[in-house]
Amino acid sequence: xxxxxxxxxxxxxxxxxxxxxxxxxxxxxxxxxxxxxxxxxxxxxxxxxxxxxxxxxxxxxxxxxxxxxxxxxxxxxxxxxxxxxxxxxxxxxxxxxxxxxxxxxxxxxxxxxxxxxxxxxxxxxxxxxxxxxxxxxxxxxxxxxxxxxxxxxxxxxxxxxxxxxxxxxxxxxxxxxxxxxxxxxxxxxxxxxxxxxxxxxxxxxxxxxxxxxxxxxxxxxxxxxxxxxxxxxxxxxxxxxxxxxxxxxxxxxxxxxxxxxxxxxxxxxxxxxxxxxxxxxxxxxxxxxxxxxxxxxxxxxxxxxxxxxxxxxxxxxxxxxxxxxxxxxxxxxxxxxxxxxxxxxxxxxxxxxxxxxxxxxxxxxxxxxxxxxxxxxxxxxxxxxxxxxxxxxxxxxxxxxxxxxxxxxxxxxxxxxxxxxxxxxxxxxxxxxxxxxxxxxxxxxxxxxxxxxxxxxxxxxxxxxxxxxxxxxxxxxx
Amino acid sequence: xxxxxxxxxxxxxxxxxxxxxxxxxxxxxxxxxxxxxxxxxxxxxxxxxxxxxxxxxxxxxxxxxxxxxxxxxxxxxxxxxxxxxxxxxxxxxxxxxxxxxxxxxxxxxxxxxxxxxxxxxxxxxxxxxxxxxxxxxxxxxxxxxxxxxxxxxxxxxxxxxxxxxxxxxxxxxxxxxxxxxxxxxxxxxxxxxxxxxxxxxxxxxxxxxxxxxxxxxxxxxxxxxxxxxxxxxxxxxxxxxxxxxxxxxxxxxxxxxxxxxxxxxxxxxxxxxxxxxxxxxxxxxxxxxxxxxxxxxxxxxxxxxxxxxxxxxxxxxxxxxxxxxxxxxxxxxxxxxxxxxxxxxxxxxxxxxxxxxxxxxxxxxxxxxxxxxxxxxxxxxxxxxxxxxxxxxxxxxxxxxxxxxxxxxxxxxxxxxxxxxxxxxxxxxxxxxxxxxxxxxxxxxxxxxxxxxxxxxxxxxxxxxxxx
Numbered sequence: 001x002x003x004x005x006x007x008x009x010x011x012x013x014x015x016x017x018x019x020x021x022x023x024x025x026x027x028x029x030x031x032x033x034x035x036x037x038x039x040x041x042x043x044x045x046x047x048x049x050x051x052x053x054x055x056x057x058x059x060x061x062x063x064x065x066x067x068x069x070x071x072x073x074x075x076x077x078x079x080x081x082x083x084x085x086x087x088x089x090x091x092x093x094x095x096x097x098x099x100x101x102x103x104x105x106x107x108x109x110x111x112x113x114x115x116x117x118x119x120x121x122x123x124x125x126x127x128x129x130x131x132x133x134x135x136x137x138x139x140x141x142x143x144x145x146x147x148x149x150x151x152x153x154x155x156x157x158x159x160x161x162x163x164x165x166x167x168x169x170x171x172x173x174x175x176x177x178x179x180x181x182x183x184x185x186x187x188x189x190x191x192x193x194x195x196x197x198x199x200x201x202x203x204x205x206x207x208x209x210x211x212x213x214x215x216x217x218x219x220x221x222x223x224x225x226x227x228x229x230x231x232x233x234x235x236x237x238x239x240x241x242x243x244x245x246x247x248x249x250x251x252x253x254x255x256x257x258x259x260x261x262x263x264x265x266x267x268x269x270x271x272x273x274x275x276x277x278x279x280x281x282x283x284x285x286x287x288x289x290x291x292x293x294x295x296x297x298x299x300x301x302x303x304x305x306x307x308x309x310x311x312x313x314x315x316x317x318x319x320x321x322x323x324x325x326x327x328x329x330x331x332x333x334x335x336x337x338x339x340x341x342x343x344x345x346x347x348x349x350x351x352x353x354x355x356x357x358x359x360x361x362x363x364x365x366x367x368x369x370x371x372x373x374x375x376x377x378x379x380x381x382x383x384x385x386x387x388x389x390x391x392x393x394x395x396x397x398x399x400x401x402x403x404x405x406x407x408x409x410x411x412x413x414x415x416x417x418x419x420x421x422x423x424x425x426x427x428x429x430x431x432x433x434x435x436x437x438x439x440x441x442x443x444x445x446x447x448x449x450x451x452x453x454x455x456x457x458x459x460x461x462x463x464x465x466x467x468x469x470x471x472x473x474x475x476x477x478x
Numbered sequence: 479x480x481x482x483x484x485x486x487x488x489x490x491x492x493x494x495x496x497x498x499x500x501x502x503x504x505x506x507x508x509x510x511x512x513x514x515x516x517x518x519x520x521x522x523x524x525x526x527x528x529x530x531x532x533x534x535x536x537x538x539x540x541x542x543x544x545x546x547x548x549x550x551x552x553x554x555x556x557x558x559x560x561x562x563x564x565x566x567x568x569x570x571x572x573x574x575x576x577x578x579x580x581x582x583x584x585x586x587x588x589x590x591x592x593x594x595x596x597x598x599x600x601x602x603x604x605x606x607x608x609x610x611x612x613x614x615x616x617x618x619x620x621x622x623x624x625x626x627x628x629x630x631x632x633x634x635x636x637x638x639x640x641x642x643x644x645x646x647x648x649x650x651x652x653x654x655x656x657x658x659x660x661x662x663x664x665x666x667x668x669x670x671x672x673x674x675x676x677x678x679x680x681x682x683x684x685x686x687x688x689x690x691x692x693x694x695x696x697x698x699x700x701x702x703x704x705x706x707x708x709x710x711x712x713x714x715x716x717x718x719x720x721x722x723x724x725x726x727x728x729x730x731x732x733x734x735x736x737x738x739x740x741x742x743x744x745x746x747x748x749x750x751x752x753x754x755x756x757x758x759x760x761x762x763x764x765x766x767x768x769x770x771x772x773x774x775x776x777x778x779x780x781x782x783x784x785x786x787x788x789x790x791x792x793x794x795x796x797x798x799x800x801x802x803x804x805x806x807x808x809x810x811x812x813x814x815x816x817x818x819x820x821x822x823x824x825x826x827x828x829x830x831x832x833x834x835x836x837x838x839x840x841x842x843x844x845x846x847x848x849x850x851x852x853x854x855x856x857x858x859x860x861x862x863x864x865x866x867x868x869x870x871x872x873x874x875x876x877x878x879x880x881x882x883x884x885x886x887x888x889x890x891x892x893x894x895x896x897x898x899x900x901x902x903x904x905x906x907x908x909x910x911x912x913x914x915x916x917x918x919x920x921x922x923x924x925x926x927x928x929x930x931x932x933x934x935x936x937x938x939x940x941x942x943x944x945x946x
Contacts, residue, residue, distance in 0.1 A: 035804045041573045043803035046548040046564055051532070063602070066530040068551040085527045088602035092610045094523025122571040130573065143729055181730045185865045265520045267661075268622035268654045271859075352530045389862040391872045391895075398895055398944060400872050402864050422864070422872075424895070426946045453624050454516055454528070455922055476941050478870045478897045 013079030039134035061089035104162030109306025113202035139219035141178035148174030173198030187225035198445030233475030241385025246444035271394025286431025296360035301461035302445030363463030367437025484633035598629035611676030623653025628924035650920035662686025663877035667920035685835030702852030711928035724786030725806025742909035841913025
C-alpha cells in the first residue's frame with residue numbers, strides 16, 4: 001500500500017461516513033540534531049516519524065484525526081473518526097463554511113539541495129561544532145554552545161476534489177553562541193543568530209555560515225559585554241540589523257496579517273490582530289519604504305514550498321505595498337469567510353496536526369541604502385542586532401524586544417558597545433517611523449514559530465535588511 | 479501494527495540493542511501510546527476539533543563510551559530494528575561522552591494516582607457538550623477556548639534490568655468571554671473530565687468580561703499587585719525552567735542558591751508530579767516523587783536528572799526529559815502552598831457596581847481587601863526572559879486588569895507591559911499575602927500543570943502601557 005493509497009483510503013472513508021469534503025496528508029519526516037558544549041558533543045538525536053492525518057468537513061463543521069499507521073484499515077478508521085468528530089463539532093455550530101476554489105492537480109515538488117545534510121558524515125558534523133565551541137571556550141566564553149538541525153520531510157496530499165501532490169522538503173541550519181557569566185547577569189553573543197540560520201537547502205547553508213571563523217570574535221564580545229556600559233534609557237534613532245529586523249517582521253507584521261487571527265479564530269490563545277478587514281487596501285501600516293511580500297517561492301528560504309497543506313500552489317503576493325496594507329496570509333476556508341479569493345498559507349507541522357494558517361516567507365523588499373550609509377546619516381542613535389528576547393501583545397501592537405548587543409552611534413560613526421539593549425513601541429507607529437532601509441537583504445529562517453492548540457512549531461522565512469527608525473524608546477530595564 | 483504492550487515493546491528494543499550492539503551496550507527505551515483530543519471554539523462555535531492516536535519509541539544508548547538517542551513511530555519489527563541500527567551507528571560516530579551517568583538501577587516505581595477511564599477514552603461529544611455549556615453560560619458574549627482530554631500509557635525498560643509502566647489521564651478547559659474588546663478568562667485542569675463544569679467556567683469568564691469594559695490607561699510605574707492563579711502560574715513556570723533547573727544551576731546561569739533565604743518566608747514551593755494523575759517515572763526510568771524546591775522562603779533544591787546529579791554529586795530527583803542533555807531537567811508540576819490560615823477576611827469589602835464579577839473567590843477578595851492602591855491581574859502573556867541569571871522577564875497582562883483602591887476593585891485598566899525580576903518580586907518581605915487554596919492551571923501540554931493560590935505582591939514594575 002503506497003502513501004497515496006493510504007491517504008486516498010482515509011479520504012474515501014471520511015466521505016462514506018458523511019463528509020462533504022475531506023483531505024489527508026501522509027508525512028514521513030526524518031530529523032537530526034546535534035548540540036555541542038565547550039568542545040564536546042552534548043547530544044545527538046535522530047528521529048523518524050510517519051503517519052497520516054485526515055480532515056473532514058460535515059456541513060459547517062470540521063473534524064480531524066491522526067494515526068501512525070498507514071494500513072488500509074487504520075487509514076479508513078481515521079477517516080471515519082474525523083467525520084465523527086466533525087459531527088460532534090456540529091453540536092456547537094458556526095456560520096456556513098466555504099472553500100475558495102483551488103485547481104485539483106497531480107504534481108510533485110522538491111526543494112533545492114546540493115549536499116544532502118543527512119548524508120554528511122556525523123563525524124564531520126560533530127567536528128564542526130566541537131571545533132567552534134572549543135575556540136569559543138578558549139577565547140573566554142563560560143558557556144560555548146553549537147547546534148545544527150536537519151529535517152527531511154516527504155509529504156503526500158490527497159483531497160476529495162482530486163488533488164494528488166507529493167513533495168520533499170529538506171531543511172537545515174545551525175549556529176553557535178558564547179555566553180559569559182558575571183556576578184549578577186549573563187551576556188551572550190551568537191553567530192549568525194541564537195540557535196542559527198535555517199533554510200530549505202542542503203548542508204551547503206551550514207558550510208556557508210563558516211561557524212569556526214566567527215567563534216573567537218563572539219566569545220570575546222560576550223566577555224566584553226559584561227563590562228560594557230548599559231544601553232541608555234530614552235528616545236533615540238534606532239538602527240536594527242537584518243537579523244533583528246527579521247524578528248520584528250515576524251512578530252509585528254507576519255502574525256498580524258494571519259487571517260485566522262483577524263477573524264478571531266485564535267482569540268483565546270495566540271490572540272487576535274489589530275488589523276480590521278474593512279481597512280484592507282487602505283490602511284497605512286508603515287512608511288512608503290515598507291514593502292512586505294508573502295512569497296513561498298523564494299529558493300532556499302525556510303518558508304518555501306511547492307504547495308501548501310491544502311493543495312494551493314505557492315504564489316507570491318503583496319502584504320504591504322508602499323506602506324499600505326494590501327494582503328493577508330489565508331487558507332481556503334478563512335479566505336472564503338473574508339470574501340477573499342486566495343488561500344495558500346496553510347501548513348501543519350506534522351502528520352498528527354491540523355493544517356492552519358501559517359507564515360510562509362514574509363519579508364521586506366530591499367531598500368535603497370546600505371548599512372554604512374544609514375550609520376553615516378545618523379547623528380545620535382543606537383544600532384542593535386541579534387535577538388535575545390521577544391514579547392508582543394495579543395493584538396500584535398505593543399512589543400518589547402531585547403538584543404544581544406548594541407553600539408552607540410554618534411555623528412555618523414559606530415562607537416562603544418552597549419549591553420542589555422532593548423527597545424519598545426507600537427507596531428504601526430514604529431513601522432511608520434522607518435526612514436532608511438538597506439538593500440543588503442538576508443532571507444532569515446525562523447524554525448520555532450509556535451501557534452495553535454495543540455501546539456505546532458512552524459518554519460518561516462523573513463527576508464530583511466538593516467533599517468533606521470526614528471524616535472524609538474530604548475533602554476527599558478527592570 | 480504491532481499489538482504488543484508498551485512494556486513488551488520497550489523490552490524488545492532493549493533486547494535488540496543487546497543483540498546488535500553486544501552485551502556491553504547500555505540502553506534505555508521508553509514507549510508511549512497516547513490518545514490526545516482537543517475541541518477548540520472561537521466566535522462561540524467549535525471551529526477546530528482534533529484527535530490523535532499515536533505511538534512513539536524513544537531510545538538512548540551508550541556504547542564504547544559514546545552516547546546517542548533516537549526516536550521513531552514505526553513499531554513493526556523492521557521499524558524497531560531500524561531505530562536501533564541507526565542509533566547504534568550514530569553512537570559509534572560520536573565523540574566520547576565522559577559524563578555518561580549510567581543507567582537507572584532496578585527500583586520499584588512509585589504508586590501513581592488511578593486513571594479515570596472515562597477521561598482517558600472520552601468521546602468528542604463529551605468535550606463538545608462542555609463547550610456548549612461554556613458558550614451558553616456566557617449569556618451571548620463572544621467566547622473562545624478549548625476543552626481537551628489526554629491519556630498516555632507509557633513503559634520504560636533498560637539493559638540494567640529496570641522496567642516500569644504507568645498511565646496518566648487529564649482534562650483541561652480554558653476559555654474567554656469577550657465584550658467590546660475586553661476579555662474575561664476561566665481556566666482549570668483536573669484528573670477527571672467530569673470535574674470540569676463548562677457552565678461554571680463560562681459564567682465566570684463572562685462576569686469578568688463584563689467587568690473589564692471601558693478600561694482606563696494607567697501610567698507605567700511600580701504598583702502593588704494581586705495576581706490570580708493563572709498569573710502566578712507564569713511565575714512558577716519561569717522559576718522552574720530557568721531557576722530550579724539542575725543544568726542551568728551547574729552552568730551558573732540560575733539564580734538558585736540552595737540554603738539561602740531567597741524568597742519571602744511565606745513561599746513554599748514543591749514539585750509534586752504525582753499530586754495529580756501522572757506517569758510514575760521520568761525519561762530515564764527514575765521514580766518521580768515530590769521535591770521541595772523552596773521551604774518557607776529558603777531555597778532547598780534544584781531538579782536533577784542522572785547527568786546533572788552526577789556532576790553535582792547528588793542523586794537524580796526524577797526530572798529527566800527527552801532532550802534533557804541540552805535543556806536540562808524540568809520540574810513541571812509545581813505547587814505553591816497556600817497560606818495556612820488563609821488571607822485576612824474580606825468581610826464588608828464586596829465589590830459592587832461596574833467592577834462586580836472581577837473577584838471570583840474568597841481568597842482573592844481577601845487579598846484585594848488589604849490593598850490601598852494597586853492592580854488585580856488575571857493573567858500574564860508572552861513572557862520572555864531578558865536575563866536568565868537574574869530572571870528578568872518582560873511580558874504583558876492579559877484577560878483582565880483592574881485598579882484597586884482602598885480595598886475595593888474600582889475599575890478596569892488597559893493592559894500593561896512589565897519588566898521584572900521574578901525572584902526579586904517574590905523575595906523576602908515582598909509577598910504581602912497568599913490565598914489558602916491553590917488552583918491547578920493547565921500547561922500548554924498535558925502532563926504539566928501549575929497549582930497556585932492568588933498572591934499579593936508589594937511591587938511589580940510596569941514599564942509600558944497600551945500606548946507604548
